[in-house]
Amino acid sequence: MKDTLNFVGDGDDVDVIFDVERTFGIKLTDAEAEQTRTVGQLYDLIELKRSNAESRTEACLSQMAFYRLRRALKTMGIEGEITPQTPISVLEQIEPPSRAAKWRRLAQCSGLDLPGLETSYLMSGRWPRPSRWAVAVVLGLLGCLWPAFGITLDYRLVLLLATALYFGFVHVWWLMFRTVPRRILTTGELAREAAGVSFVKLTAENTTCAPSDRWFALTAILRRHTGHETGITRQTTFFAEHARPAA
Known part of the structure; x- marks a missing residue:
């Protein structure tokens, strides 16, 4: 398994940069954004740009x-x-x-x-891992059972009904079995x-903060944009092609 957030480059990385700039009150150039491949590099860039902004004792x-x-x-x-x-x-x-x-x-x-x-059913990303094969199984079963009961339906309607049933099940499961993220003990x-x-709410009340607070604010931004549930480290990459296999 690779330690990556799996950005695909369809604008999701740009949205994160905008959110980082707004949250931390900094400006990143296009060159800086393009050269930033890991979460640690982005965090270091935030710290560098914030270093001259906060000279008082940090809360x-x-x-x-x-x-x-x-x-x-x-x-x-x-x-x-x-x-x-x-x-x-x-x-x-x-x-x-x-x-x-x-x-x-x-x-x-x-x-x-x-x-x-979160729910343990969501093993990675926003959709459960079984979604890779479950829709095909449901469609196959429906395709076999409907003719057996003498029911003839347009295949597109079968596809629509099966998809609605599957994602309805996923949503109900998510509502019923959500729990505190496993990383929080x-x-x-x-x-x-x-x-x-x-972060934004608390810094509005107190303009200074510790570097560790900015790290957790950054990981919160990344989780919000990607749905990433497992640990985020300095080595976590934004794109899969930059990632090394996790130890």
Whole structure:
């Protein structure tokens, strides 16, 4: 498996550059964008352009996010001490039982934007890996069964119905089985990702931040544009042809 975001060059990379410029208040030249092949290179470029913009003592947005999450969890009924090492499974103790509703309530109480819930069924990208063969299987079954029952339908209608059924199933599965991203194991890790997703909101309140906050903000941008669910490292490439096989 290659460590890449799998951009295809149809404008998705341009959208990311625009979002990076808007979020961090910088300007990237066309040459800089073209020469940037990995997430680490883009992050270094952001840091270079921000180095002269922030000379005051830096605040830690992740710490601010943690304090807000801790206060929200207390409000939602969690008892006892909450530290950055507190397992994220503590969310199971609070109402409502639905993970999605619980996640929305936590975001509302904390005033933070949270990373999106995910499902293990979505193994890579935005669509489940079984989609490579499941549609063909469904179409084949329908093609065999309809004549057996004396039903004659135009093949295009069969195709439309099968596709609608399949993607309807995917959407229902996604709604039912969403959960906290597997990479987030503690409240501290949730705070770091929430700070990244809420970067614009938090920096509007406090204009300085730590380099680690900008890293999580960058990964949040990339996840939003690509649907990438697994880890993003400095070596992660934007295009597959630049990637090395992951260790």
